[in-house]
Amino acid sequence: MAPKKAAEKRKSTEDAPGHVEKKSKSVTPPLAPQSDRVLRSSSRKAEKEKSEKEKAKTKDSKTPAKTAKKKASGVAKAQADKSEEVATTTPSEDESSAVTDKRKKALEILFKGALQEIIDESKNVDQPAPESCSDLVSTGQELLKEVLKKELTAAIEELRAIEAKADEEPKKAEEGEEQDDDPSHAESDSTPDWADPDAMLEHLKRLLNDVDELFPIDDDEGSPHKVEWDRYMNPTDTFLSIACVTEAIEELQQKSANKSIISLISESALYVARVTRQEPDFGKESWKPSLGVLNNRAARPRRTLYLPWLWHSYHEDAKAAEKISGEDFQKSMEKADRTGHWLLCVVEIAKAVDGAPNLLELPQICWYDSMPGFLAGHRKAIERQAVEVTIALQWHGGHSTYRPGDAPFLPTIDKACCTQAGGVECGMHVILNAWSHALDLELHPEFEPDKTFYQGAQEVVNGALAGRVNWEIVYSFLAGTGYVVATAGAVPESRRLARSVKMDGEETLQQRYEDALMAEDIQRSFTM
Secondary structure, three states: OHHHHHHHHHHHHHHOOOOOOOOOOOOOOOHHHHHHHHHHHHHHHHHHHHHHHHHHHHHHHHOOOOOOOOOOOHHHHHHHHHHHHHHHOOOOHHHHHOOOHHHHHHHHHHHHHHHHHHHHHHHHOOOOOOOOHHHHHHHHHHHHHHHHHHHHHHHHHHHHHHHHHHHHHHHHHHHHHHHHHOHHHOOOOOOOOOOOHHHHHHHHHHHHHOHHHHOOOOOOOOOOOOOOOOOOOOHHHHHHHHHHHHHHHHHHHHHHOOOOOEOEOOHHHHHHHHHHOOOOOOOOOOEOOOHHHOOOOOEOOOOEEEEEEEEOHHHOOHHHHHHOOHHHHHHHHHHHHHHOEEEEEEEEEOOEEOOEEOOOOOEEEEEEOOOHHHHHHHHHHHHHHHHHHHHHOOOOOOOOOEOOOOOOOOOOEEEOOOOOOOOOOHHHHHHHHHHHHHOOOOEOOOOOOOHHHHHHHHHHHHHHHOOOOOHHHHHHHHHHHOOEOOOOOOOOHHHOOOOOOOOOOHHHHHHHHHHHHHHHHHHHHHHO
């Protein structure tokens, strides 16, 4: 009953006016007020997160999506990559809350650099500079695509070129090995050491092996003239062998410089001049050719004239020559083939007189004798005959009258050259000495020829007569064997014949000689 009374007493007390309830500290607070605090805290946190996300979005919108172009330098490339990484990565909530002032400053620098690059590149490709952040992002993406496409295309082409080169190198190496095994496949355009005799011989072998490719044979052409080194040569041998090279040089001069440097006569012209020559009385009388031999003259006068000079006892002076004519003259020449001796006579305007310029253009005769002691007792008569023949050929100026007192010959000069090995090789030496002079080469007087040398010389000379020799073959043989001094650049560019003139026989040279005379007559008719 007591509890019930206590409850009623407590109730009456609470209902009394002015009553104040006393709270106990040990009583647990109700659940409702605690839930309200949790909700309010969650609401504040959500608002904070929302605010931070909006800031992050604002910051992301100000950062360019990509840089305009990948720069060649490492700094620009790293800057472009960094700006792209910042633009394409959305920061998480934890990362956004942990951004420091230092990182913000770095992002600002990257943004400014990327923006400047895009503006610069837009100018290079003739595009307007971006005016807003959206334009900035769009422009940067388009430019980057264009740049990457170009660089990728260039990289692919470069890679293909490297692969192609790598594939060609083994092929070239295999071809090189094959050429080393077979000298005939050696490169014809390789430049040897012109001052090395051994290199010249190797170069000569390669050229001779490739001669069919260098100088193809026309089946319709006639058979060329040929010589033999181990017998006495006749006048046709020496005339044709000299002219096949000298005329090729003359053709080169006329085409390149439009001038003549080598005079020309035929075999018959020399014979007529030797028969009709007169001994001039220098300084007193003028010599004028008779009408019968008016056209028996040297073509291209006052140019270098190569005279293969055959000496024999029947023609040792002018009187003996004048007494021989017709068949007797031919018989004497045939006998001279077995008993005579060949020398080379070169007539030209001297370059200098006693060290001074030859202003008067005085002529001079030079002799090349491969057996100098053989004609020691006849040299004066031979020298006199050479002067008379030169005058008879009207070498001083065509149809003009020669006046010895106006232009005397300078003293004769004997040029040093090597000595022949036997008794029949003089004709071969005349040919090679004329070639050496025409190519402006220096003879080697101490050279000692042998059988192998003469065999090689015969092959080269016959090749020249067939029109299948160029300056490289001639020089390689002469320098490689030691017949001339081997020096770099020895043959002037103006004398580097591309191909010798084919000589089928005496008629070929005679026709060439007559054509040259006719050309001079036509030219003279226009100037008269």
